[in-house]
Amino acid sequence: MTKKATAAKQVGARTHCIPPMPSMTPGKLAEKAWTKEMEQQIYDSWKQNKIYSFDPKTKKKIYSIDTPPPYVNTPIHIGHATTYSLMDMFARYKRMMGYEVLFPLGLDRNGLPIEMAAEKKSGKKFTMYSREEFLELCKKVLEESSAETTDSFLRLGISFNSFEQGSGVGDVYLTDSPFYRALTQATFINMWKKGLIYEAERTNNYCPGCRTTIADSEIDYKDENSLFTDVTWKIAGSSETIVIGTTRPEFLCSCEMVIYNPEDARYKHLEGKHAIVPLYGKEVPIKAHPFAQMDKGTGLVMMCAFGDYTDIRFFRDEKLTPRISIGLDGRMNDHAGAYKGLKVKEARAKVLEDLKTAGLIVAQRQITHHTPICERSKDTIEFIGMSEFYVKQMDHKDRMRELAQKLKWYAPESKQILMDWIDSVSIDWPISRRRYYATEVPLWHCKKCREPVLPSPGKYYQPWREKCPIATCPTCSGRDFEGETRVFDTWFDSSISPLYILKWGSDTAFFTKAKPCTLRPQGKEIIRTWLYYTLLKCYHLTGECIFSDTWINYHVLDEKGVKMSKSLGNVIDPHVILEKYGAEPFRLWCAVEGNITTTDLRCSFERIEGAGKTIHKLWNVAKFVAAFPEVKGKVELLETDKWIITELDTIIHAARDGYERYDFHNPSLLLRNFLWETFASHYLELVKARAYNTEGKFRLAEQNGALHTLNYALDVILRLWSPVMPMLTSRIYTELRGKDIHSEKMVEVHGKHTTTLVGSEIAELNSTIWKAKKDKGLSLKATIKELSLPEKFKTIEKDLTAAHGVEKIEWTKEFGIKIA
RNA sequence: GGGCCUAUAGUUUAGCGGUUAUAACGUCUCGCUUACACCGAGAAGGUCACCGGUUCGAAUCCGGUUGGGCCCACCA
Secondary structure: OOHHHHHHHHHHHOOOOOOOOOOOOOOOOOOOOOOOOHHHHHHHHHHHHOOOOOOOOOOOOEEEEOOOOOEOOOOOOHHHHHHHHHHHHHHHHHHHOOOEEEOOOEEEOOOHHHHHHHHHHHOOOHHHOOHHHHHHHHHHHHHHHHHHHHHHHHHOOOOOOOOOEOOOOOOEEEOOOHHHHHHHHHHHHHHHHOOOEEEEEEEEEEEOOOOEEOOHHHEEEEEEEEEEEEEEEEEOOOOOEEEEEEOOHHHHHHEEEEEEOOOOOOOHHHOOOEEEOOOOOOEEEEEEOOOOOOOOOOOEEEEEOOOOHHHHHHHHHOOOOOOOOEOOOOEEOHHHHHHOOOEHHHHHHHHHHHHHHOOOEEEEEEEEEEEEEEOOOOOEOEEEEEEEEEEOOHHHHHHHHHHHHHOEEEOHHHHHHHHHHHHHOOOOEEOEEOOOOOOEOOOEEEOOOOOEEOOOOOOOOOOOOOOOOOOOOOOOOOOOEEEOOOEEOHHHHHOOHHHHHOOOOOOHHHHHHHOOEEEEEEEHHHHHHHHHHHHHHHHHHHOOOOEEEEEEEOOEEOOOOOOOOOOOOOOOOHHHHHHHOOHHHHHHHHHHOOOOOOOOEEOOHHHHHHHHHHHHHHHHHHHHHHOOOOOOOOOOOOHHHHHHHHHHHHHHHHHHHHHHOOOOHHHHHHHHHHHHHHHHHHHHHHHHHHHHOOOOOOOHHHHHHHHHHHHHHHHHHHHHHOOOOHHHHHHHHHHHHOOOHHHOOOOOOOOOOOOOOOHHHHHHHHHHHHHHHHHOOOOOOOOEEEEEEEHHHHHHHHHHHHHHOEOOEEEEOOOEEEEO
């Protein structure tokens, strides 16, 4: 039977006043308990039969999830395992709601983490290889780790459309595949033609050791001792001197201005005068500027190109021309005059020595300061002007704010993180890098006129090793070209994932049908990068907001609330969880433990194991229900049955309401509590005697009512929980109903019954009777001679009598119990 | 240093203006009762981080302090 036919039949059947009674035979669920060993057969069959594959020709509404492609250089960590399990719940729920769900797995294989892994493995820096050799080394590292990542997701029961790599909709994709890289390059070409990308010389973080521009995210900080030196300066055309403190005296040659705070009365008379740079004799203007803080040093600051980020901003604001004195080799250049050729630290020592000789040093003291260093080579970061490509974003901040407002945020509080980031964006987005394992900038330069020449989009280009596909330069008709050697920042690749999965640029009909992408799930720490850049780039390319929803997750910490790290030894490896407990207890833990969209989750083996108890409970409830024969003949519901059906209605309503808001936490807590405390402890105990009906106290129709309701309740619990525990519920449902639970529709509220019974009152009544027996040292099977009960329980008299072994019930206002 | 988020039993959580604050895990006591000992029945355990305010009334709203998380920055 097809999925659709099964689902339709099920829905059609659920319209009578009495819920349908599925047929079943005794002796099902023979195993004593659910075990992790049962999982493999299930996920293997899912993979083999491709039951979650995506049908691009579907007539259903499309629900798409832009999954965050994990880096494959390391095995998946607990955060991946948790968030992907939750995303899988979203996907499974939406399938049951009738959507065609696009849920692909992507693997991020571009950029620095891969290069670092390759360097670590070989023990050599990338600069020590030829470009070709290094790319080969990266590929080798990647091949070893990608299979492991995919396998972990399979074992977790994640219902990706496919576990095979390919270029079709829903296939596993790699961000370094020719398909993906061709798309990345096409977006560059498209935006270049629209004038949204330009090249400019600006200051960047530069690591002299690695000889490359590096991203802010590649910077570490270290507390370093340094010498703070007060130096005497002369004022031009006057005998007056001033004293300026500095930790970077080697930058004297790059000084373009001296500033003081506008409020600083000590220096107001210097406005408009010029200071003479010691050792160089160059005159620079003195100006009031709020960057200078009166209480720091002498209150005077020499502004040089460039000591830190403030300097960079200052030069930009003041429109000063920076004369950068450090070369790409990390040594002083022509601007440094006599110090040319010295390394930065050597130059600093020599400058200090010369200042001392000239008698210009007033005071010196040791200070420590937080210094930016390269996370790889540990060299001090320098700020050097280099030519890079930029994507325009400063002109589009208002539009970005609108897009942020348009998105539906789960949780809503997370929106503020993006709004704050947009406010703080102060320069356009630099997208080029001087690295190897990344998508190449698709561009050649005409050797004659130096103008850039761009190829047509649609193919993957490697300009550093390929001939230019354009024969003549459109500007000057030159015929010789030089391939661009730079590559893209990783975010330039990852920010088109929704376009890639929806086939923008390659299947316009499908893209038009499927857009916008429904959900972007991701970590809160990459809102300012992944989410922001994706919204920006997709807006530049499509003019629209590419997502309708975004689900932002916090983090998984260790049991004490501390971030997991190798050095602390508190890492919980998902593979160990899978080996010890299997996927199902872990998945239930993911839902039950907490709400990861508002707080960090603390993880421990103990609590995952604890979650597993509910699986055992559900298995046994199912086993109990499965042990009874098929219902034949008339079904008559008693008040107890109607009561549990109304309780279930409350659960169904709350669960579906939660699921719609990506909340699987609260519904799972409700379900767990219902299963143990309401269904197993009270309903099941009350109707057990009727279900067995060994003494024939009940009519057949009444007995059928109990059996029928037991089955209905189990059905509801299984279906509501099937997105959370897909393997367990699938196994039970297949055995009891002979159908795949994941092809069924989500349960609807029954809504046909009302009751005067209150769950808490039934629980209290049962407890009181059990306690009374226990206090007398009697077995729970012991007979009660006489029970006096309030009238309100009269509707369940037959079940009460049978369940508690009561000989006579007297209806009064008071509760009383007389035991034989 | 700044912004945002967060703080409830030993642990993890529910509650988000209204009677003695929810549940689970763990702990303790008793019990093999034919779905389940991965169980059942019970018990102990909380000045709801701290200080102040609004209110007839605050775990819940507001301000501040402290601890934790994420991000940004500082470094003359």
